[in-house]
Amino acid sequence: RLTLKLAAEALLRANDRQGCTVPAPALYPHQWNWDSAFCAIGWAYIDPRRAARELEMLLRGQWENGMIPHILFNPEATHYEPNPKVWQIDQAPGRPQAIATSSITQPPVLATAARFVLERSGGDRTVEEILRRVVVAADAWHAWFLRERDPLQQGLPAIVHPWESGLDNAPRWDAALARIDPGEVTYTRKDNAVVSSEQRPTRFDYDRYFFLVAERAKLSFAPPTPSRVSFLVQDLAIASILCRAEEDLHALARALGLEVPHALERRAKLAAGIASLYDTTRGYYHDHDLVGDAPITVEHASGFLPLFAGVVPLETVPRLVARLKDPNKFGTAWPVPSAPADDPQFDPRRYWRGPSWINVNWMIIEGLRRASWRDDAAKLTDRTLDLVSRSGFREYFEPNTGEGLGAENFSWTAALVLDLLA
Ligand code: DGY
Structure with a gap:
């Protein structure tokens, strides 16, 4: 385990590009939003100032409306598509002037990571100074989710692109994407x-990913409504991560002597929204398709993230844990598979359609701990560390054999291992 720790630290250092950590140099050479937040959690163990700097670097990309975009481009890296021009943000109102970004967002882990960094910074004034700026930025971003992305005002942020979910090609988006020509x-x-095409999203997905990027520009990046856009789904994972982030933002602000008067109010709205997504008959949480006006009953590992938000009623927890441990669902040899093993769409080698991911495990472990499900949290922690020891700091893992898949030298795998080891 000491070797694993040293190797994780070395990987973060090697992927450091002057204050931001690239997710994987060969495949993702820019700054990604939620990747940076997870990386900061790892950096907190090495150097809290460097961790705070990672988060501060994200603020460079914030739009005037509060959105923090999913990619902040490094002009020197040219081996990633879509490149900055494809996003067509030149005419976008309120875009940042000093840096090129994408026009969409990603799950808001920022405030959660910032609280984590503060708690491990030992009262360092420089860290506190930086995190004060993070509080203000995160507050504006959180408000944006419920102001511009919750068209029905249900406490359920909607995404306009599968890339916003961070869990890009999850089977749960298939039906909504199939409607798009x-x-x-x-x-x-x-x-x-860089990565074998059998492990990446298909052409069907990419055709629609690029179509939706162009649609954002065509609609002048305006807040979406179900009748105007081709893809709009209330994403359970974003709602859960945001709900958790509101709690962390509130605690962080207090610790720094700041006020965020609306964070807990927003948290309550999100908690009510998430509760409305629980299907008592099926026994799991789901997403909701706003364009098709129908629930998305396709299951995914994101269904456990209400645990991370701490909003699952006590009596529901055992039902969720049973699914997590069921070998036909999420209890594969090397959990947690992104899709349940008995789903017809389950594809154990393809990105978010089956492989296990360390950030999802980390959020589920944290959620189990909060629900006082300590033994299962400890078992999942051990299994996750064994997986990475065996197969390396890969992007994702085959959930039956444990084989490492996707990019090599993947930053958040290393960063979160540092926390799981602590
Ligand atoms: C990718 O390129 O696969 C990323 O997930 C998009 O953000």
């Missing part, structure tokens, strides 16, 4: 030159 879209892919 992208026509002839021309684009370049570079991911398949």
Whole structure:
């Protein structure tokens, strides 16, 4: 385990690009939003100031409306598509002037990571100074989710692109994507030159990913409504991560002597929204398709994230844990598979359609601990550390055999291992 710790630290240092950590140099050479937040959690064990700097670097990309985008581009890296031009943000109102970004967001882990860093910074004034700025930025971003992305005002933020979910090609988006006819879209892919195409999203997905990028620009990046956009789903994972982030933002602000008067109010709205997504008959939480106006009953590992938000009623926890441990669902040899093993769409080697991911495990472990399900949290922690010891700091893992898949030298795998070891 000491070797694992040293190797994780060395990986973060090697992926450091002057204050931001690239998720994986060969595949993802820019700054990604939730990747940076997870990386800061690892950096907190090495150097809290460096951890705070990682989060501060994200603020460079914030739009005037509060949105923090999913990618902040490094102009020197040219081996990733879509490149900055494809996003067409030149005419976007309120975009940042000093840096090119994407036009969409990603799950808001920022405030949770910031609280984590503060708690491990031993009263360092420089860290506190930086985190004060993070509080203000995160507060504006959180408010944006419920102001511009909750068209029905149900406490359920909606995403306009599968990339916003962070769990890009999850089977739960299939039906909503199938409704889109992208026509002839021309684009370049570079991911398949780095990672075998059987482990990446398909052409069906990419046609629609590029179509939706262009649609944002065509609609002048305006707040979406179900009748105007091609894809709009209330994403359970974002609602859960945001709900948790509101609690962390509130605690962080208090610790720094600041006020965020609306964080707990927003948290309550999100908690009510998440509760409305629980299906008592099936026994799990789901997403909701706003364009199709129907629940999305396809299950996914994201269904456990209400535990991370701490909003699962006591009597519901055992039902969720049973699914987590069921070998036909999420209890595979190397858990937690992103999709249940008995789902017809389960594909154990393809990105978010089956492989196990360390950030999802980390959030589920944290959720189990909060629900006082300590033995299962400890078992999942051990299994996760064994998986990485065996297969390396890979992007994701085959959930039956434990084989490492996707990018090598993946930063959040290393960063979260540092916390799981602590
Ligand atoms: C990718 O390129 O696969 C990323 O997940 C998009 O954010």
